[in-house]
Amino acid sequence: MDNNFKMVAKTLFGMEELLARELRSLGASNVEIGTRNVSFEGDKGFMYKANLCCRTAIKILKPITSFNIFNEDDLYKKVYEIKWEDFMEVDGSLAVNATVFSDYFTHSQYIALKTKDAIVDRFRDKEGRRPDVDLDHPTLRINVHIDRNICTISLDSSGESLHKRGYKVANTIAPINEVLAAGLIMLSGWDGQCDFLDPMCGSGTFLTEAAMIACRIPPNLNRDEFGFETWPDFDVDLYELIENAALKKIREFHFKIYGFDNDSEAISKAKENVKSANLEEFIEITQKDFFESEKEKERPMYIVFNPPYDERISVNDIEEFYGNIGTTLKHKYPDSNAWMITSNMEALKCVGLRPSRKIKVFNGKLESRFVRYEMYAGSKKAKKN
Template identity: 80%
Template sequence: MEVKNFKMVAKTLFGLEELLAQELRHLGASNIEIGTRNVSFEGDTGFMYKANLCCRTAIKILKPIHAFNIFTEEDLYKKIYEMPWENYMSVSGTLAVNATVFSDVFTHSQYIALKTKDAIVDRFRDREGSRPDVDLDHPTLRINIHIDRNICTVSLDSSGESLHKRGYKIESTLAPINEVLAAGLIMLAGWNGQCDFLDPMCGGGTILTEAAMIACNIPPNLNRDEFGFETWPDFDVDLFEKIESSALKKIREFPHKIWGYDTDAVAIRKAKENIKSANLQDFIEVKHQDFFESEKMTEKPLYMVFNPPYDERISINDIETFYSSIGNTLKRSYPGTQAWMITSNFEALKYVGLRPSKKIKLFNGKLEAKLVRYEIYEGSRKASKQ
């Protein structure tokens, strides 16, 4: 039987597009094109399953099924109504519609989603005498509407819930970092398990968990309860299990150490619970420890990736002193370390007192942020280069 490739679109966070393209290329995608917060590519049904299971920096994997021009709300309703929705779900199923709009004519995404839902349920009611219900939490079918000026693209959401919801996080802290962003930080830093790793302000342990999965090449979404495609009429459970089994065979040993510190005993407890939930307690050690009173535990090279408080969701009494202490601790106690830190507090960043060797623009939620690299050498920088 001929295996047909089709176009898909993977959505991601700003600044992670190149990483996602690299992931898709490594997994075997074809015709990869990078956009803003998205990467389009081609693959077959098995690849769609694999992309959902294995992509660390994807938020959604969408399968476009139709595109058309619209100029009025009536156009949208008519074109959606004419689509054969009975091929994608039954009248006894449930649906949820999400819409994004970039148009002068269509400006309200929730209204577009509502209009789309009306057209679909009206088609079922007219054809079968009853209509499917809406379920925003666990629908049989998630539908994505994307309007760019006058072009409407209708896609099926193969992921279901956002792929940042890996399934291992059972305890949340006050200002948790998105799992996709955490994986992206580690990958942008260039760490893939080649040496020891430290998150000195680990909170609920998200960066630590993502680091361990990267180091061991564990599929990031292995712990999820379900994907959107599992409720589709054409879901091939045997093919999915084959894809999953193949991914599991590629898990590797990790000979180095991953540590996490935090001054909050409650955060440490939550981190331990999350790490245990991910079955990664053999690879990660977390300590109730003040980073500012710590020092590097070995002479081996160390990667450090962390997300310190920005004085936004977590308040800091003296943000200048706090960021100054970060720089002083790195200089005093962490020679031979490549330290990467993300923050949206650009003013506080000046008090670190170290010159970043790299800056990358990202967003943490709605906050514009910078991922910066500090290279802490043994002795002077000049001597290290020599």
């Protein structure tokens, strides 16, 4: 008997191909790439596995129905008809969020409110009382997606966004999203095959994600809970089976991950986060000015970093700062693959090196570029020969 059902994994712009590759490697079937999402099929155990193991997913949604609507009354009636008592108890709590791409429906919060009204009214009519709304820790999170006239109602199996891995106990200014950090490291092609450096490490997100990728540690192992854990059909034995199988795939890592930062407060926060993730044996964090550093070992190195853009973190002379990045990479870091993300396109021109790749991504709402500089030991010509 086939117990597979359709699911939708949401992701960030530019990460769709990576997520599709992750889902296929985990065993998903009928994988289809959309915009900021990937649809796929799997069973209940696979839903648990996707939440635990996908580095580039933000949410794993389980669609339960789709229908056409032409006004708010249609929405209310169709949502009211769903047997919500199959998905939660009246003593439970719910939260609804909506995304809307339609000329007819333009206000996502109003759509969420109308959906919530239909659900609680059904419970009140059938049982004489209604479930509560709890936006922080609901028993059931419901996702409403309207595309023109088609409304899809899904259960959110993840709960809080999957970028909240559970290891981050201390944040710096302008921290990078964990899903974005993991995705960028994966886009760079790094897979734990050499040393890794984040020379402006902030709260240590790149370092932590890099260590988990290198050791094949499930990214969401440190989370307190997933949304599906409060569902009536949650199978704790099955989840533990999935978790144990994922833990058996953890591998040894024979290189080193280094983090530098100028700021002593950032260093202490990065160390706290790395300790929280139980990754201290792989990561070495030092208070150091990247511009006064140099590569110490004669072996290849991957560098991935997120320098200030002069947006949330201001820099006195941003053009000189980016110029120093180029000079340091060129003269102090031979035999390195250096990748950095920035939204400051003008400052990027001041690096003074020609990027061999440029990938469009978004850091939050900031349109950014993820660029690669290949630093050869000796001349590029000699390297090719």
